[in-house]
Amino acid sequence: MGILVPMSSRRTDPLTLEVVELIGTVVARYHEEYEQAAARHSLTGAQARVLGLLALEPTPMRHLARSLRCEPSNVTGIVDRLEARGLVERRPDPADRRVKLAAATEEGRATARRLRDALGFAREPLARLSEEERTALRDLLRRMLGEEAVV
Amino acid sequence: MGILVPMSSRRTDPLTLEVVELIGTVVARYHEEYEQAAARHSLTGAQARVLGLLALEPTPMRHLARSLRCEPSNVTGIVDRLEARGLVERRPDPADRRVKLAAATEEGRATARRLRDALGFAREPLARLSEEERTALRDLLRRMLGEEAVV
């Protein structure tokens, strides 16, 4: 994955500008780490995201598309490739025969677990902060993102 | 672009976990905003990133690959497509005849400027914070990223 180059704005004060650039750095680092962790398990980023979702609960294909914010037709291929590797399986939905539920297999859940534990990026740099600092950061991010963001 | 699902770790305290998730939200939002801003100008994310770099200064193809953290062969195609639209041009490097310098055209710089101004994501949520809060956020992000990060 490529790095994100923050396109800093002109009519903005230097402080905001610096924060914007710092956020850009965080975003770039996070992404890189995520893709590398996925690649270490021979997964693409999209496959890792789907597997992470399915490790939580079986999910209709349609819902996966909404979570990934992509067209439903794309999910077919992503799940196909995960299924070919035995990490995911498709089940019928008893309630609606049109629906297929994608579900992680036991091996899929194990892979998702290893992947999750390998994703040290966000934890490791946070370890440099004291508990008070982490609390302050949490409150600032919350305020920045607004109420609706805390999904 | 798909959303990033933060794979939260088990053996981590709830506070750190929440900050990790908040950062995941920021990352997902930032990316979405970036891709959408690029799409409004009929550019892909990769094209927008290259154009943003070239708006600063003409750059050897090899350097672009390093900035994007991808193989040099990929840069050929990305610059090809930008060049076909008149946003970028290739120039010889007087110092080394093996090197080609990619450079934004006047139209390319104008597009990069509009794109940059359209990238309101990082500015708009930051507007919710006071100057003191932005300063605190800056210092926390700096500490989190370490010294080497402030490029």
Add this chain to the structure above:
DNA sequence: TATTGTTATACTCTATAACTATA
């Protein structure tokens, strides 16, 4: 010999449109 950029190839992700089976 090593480096720069390119070409050729193959895979994945992406959107669009048309299809099927259900509802």
Add this chain to the structure above:
DNA sequence: TATAGTTATAGAGTATAACAATA
């Protein structure tokens, strides 16, 4: 008729390997 999932297609990004021109 509307919805869920699929297929077919085309464009873009990506890595790998091989190549020409230049250092």
